[in-house]
């Protein structure tokens with residue numbers, strides 16, 4: 001992705017969503033234009049959408065746009081962060097029952113570079129369904145930043161500590177290719 005590129009940021013319902021402005025600031029520093037898309041859970045529990053809209057200069061999308069409003073440009077790259085257990089499993093299974101999942105399915109089919117930064121504890125990450133979902137997404141060409149040297153699932157009930165080392169910069173670097 002070149003400077004002045006378009007980054008689309010998909011935000012799911014987990015703790016790092018509260019700090020997504022950190023990734024947006026890094027992206028702006030790198031000259032990127034950022035468009036946010038959020039799940040219902042992210043909006044309900046974690047996000048201040050007004051301040052994100054001010055920061056990015058664009059609406060936070062949660063559903064399809066109304067006719068007559070400006071479409072989101074085709075992104076040069078996509079980051080899904082934080083990516084939840086729920087969204088990763090549904091996406092890998094081909095479920096598209098919300099706007100985020102539908103968009104991700106389409107973007108994957110279009111061959112857009114997609115980087116996923118999960119935020120899951122070890123209990124969730126050890127579920128066979130999750131292990132298989134990560135594998136399936138990787139097979140499909142999605143870059144999932146999970147595991148040694150990337151981002152390790154944290155022990156149960158230590159999410160607040162894990163938040164401090166959530167590697168926003170690594171996600172951005174991977175999206176740049």
Ligand SMILES: Cc1cc2nc3c(=O)[nH]c(=O)nc-3n(C[C@H](O)[C@H](O)[C@H](O)COP(=O)(O)O)c2cc1C
Nearest residue numbers: 012013014015039041042045084085086087119120
């Ligand atoms: C306070 C709070 C913290 C949560 N933390 C996580 C988390 O760290 N990882 C995760 O996968 N889900 C977490 N969840 C659960 C998800 O929000 C839930 O599974 C939701 O259905 C996810 O929807 P989404 O994938 O559409 O964003 C949390 C929920 C709440 C309310």
